Amino acid sequence: MIAIIAEKPSVGMDIARVVGADTRNDGYCSGNGYMVTWALGHLVSLAMPDTYGYTKTAAEDLPMLPDPFRLVSRQVRTDRGMVTDIAASKQLKVIESVFNRCDSIIVATDAGR
Template sequence: MIAIITEKPSVGQDIARVVGANIRKEGYCTGSGYMVTWALGHLVSLAMLGAYGYDRTTPESLPMIPDPFRLVVRQIRADRGMVTDIAAAKQLKIIDDVFSKCDSIIVATDAGREGELIFRYIYEYLGYTKPFRRLWISSLTDEAIRTGMANLRDGREYDSLHAAADCRAKADWLVGMNASRALACVSGTSNSSIGRVQTPTLAMVCARFRENRDFVSVPYWQLHV
């Protein structure tokens, strides 16, 4: 039996139909020697501050540099803080069951840096060492899927792509967590958040808001000939 893992349920169902895995189960499809399952985006991610004992916001605790970084099931914010996403934990267990019943894995997550990271974090978190091959396609037509399945690549050929994605994730963690804590220390407010994407985006929104607020209307004329 061969496992196929995709990034989204819709993609998994498309591939399952093409390879003949037409028996629908909860969280996966099976048939014709394949078990096709899927992630729900990032099921596994880097652990938050509390996992490393960084519970207090003090200048003395900076910089915070986990060694090593830890992986956890996706967390969501609740009234009592960050908790495990039940849906993510459930699907991760299904993926574990699928992998355990198969001799090898075909990685069919999205063809790109984040798609590679989604699979590698799951693979590492579950502790598997089974061989895996990469389905690298940019279209979900039946022809593209069949062509990709006929030209699978050794998964280790994409180790550099995984390394780039892993470095990006850890750099985001280091910059975001440390900068946010540093801002909280100097501002005296706990609700301080800085991020590689969110902070420049917020700056653009604020700049546009100020332009709108400071706008001064002036008379103008239109020429009609």
């Protein structure tokens, strides 16, 4: 099985149509030897400074160079502060599941930074 990951759902659907992955599942399409999934923009980001114990940020704290840098599922701002984006967390689990069931991965995202 070959996994293909696209940058967003609409591109993933187009790729799935072209490769014949015509069975729609929650967060991916499958068929014809392919599993096509997608990101939802940036699903992972660097952890916020409070993760490393910085309760307030001051100029003398810069540069902040944690060892190691921690990656977290995308966060969204709410009235309670920053919380994990449920949709991003769910899609990350779908991507992990697809990748674990495939022998190879094709990254079909843009060539940006």
